[in-house]
Amino acid sequence: MRSTVRTKQHPHDDAPDTAESFERLAALPDGPQRRALKDELVRLWLPMAERIAVRFRGRGENLEDLYQVAALGLVKAVEHYDPERGRAFEAYAVPTITGEIKRHFRDHMWTLHVPRRVQDLRNRVRSSTKELAQTTPGRPPTIAEIAAHAQLTEDEVRTGAEALECFSALSLEAELPGTDGYALEDALGDPDPGYDTVVDRVAVAPCLKALPERERTILYLRFFAGMTQSRIAEELGISQMHVSRLLSACFARLREEIAADAK
DSSP states (O other): OOSOOOOOOOTTTTTOHHHHHHHHHOOOOOOOHHHHHHHHHHHHHHHHHHHHTTTTTTTSSOOOHHHHHHHHHHHHHHHHHHHGGGOOOOHHHHHHHHHHHHIIIIEEEEOOOOHHHHHHOOOOOOHHHHHHHHTTTTTTOHHHHHHHHOOOHHHHHHHHHHHHTOOOOOOOTTTTTSSSSGGGGGGGGGOOHHHHHHHHHHHHHHHTTTSSHHHHHHHHHHHHOOOOOOHHHHHSSHHHHEEEEEHHHHHHHHHHHHHHHHH
């Protein structure tokens, strides 16, 4: 029978000494007594599981949900722990619970598709930033410092840092901080038709330059100077009907050339 006297300090101050309980659990057949003992072990180790969950707060998931995921990992650890292997339960439970939380983030929190390589960069950047923060009090570590510490390029550090914000997409209905009920979508502008005008002008510019000078003049007077066909005819000394035909010919030529360029 193992001694219940603790020979070294536990990493968790309130970690229970449950070596004998786990030995009894392993020997019990499935039934009410075994289930009751398993529930008691989960209850005793739950504070440790919750402390592990707290390490992952601020990453887009509710802390209460993280507690539940950590508790699930603890239940799995209690169920599968084998005291005969000689490893302390805590050494088995911590990576089991941590792995359960990480799987939760990977499977449920990445609403934007992020490649595995970028997720790895994110983890290395986050870990290096946390470690460097202890040596750079009063200021966050620079990109260059993180790159040197993590053995990454500065571009890779920037990519990993951007991925830190990509666990979940913010709903357009989310309320903006410091506002009186305004949603994110209220701050977004409407489509600007002016952009289409810019695209059209850029597309038609080479075609306009290829027109004869008289046709370019007629187009300028009609659409930029705002002159009527009759006024243009007087200005150029031609008939209004001739101006109309020239405009129609210009339009047809421009449409053909733009359509040909689009193919």
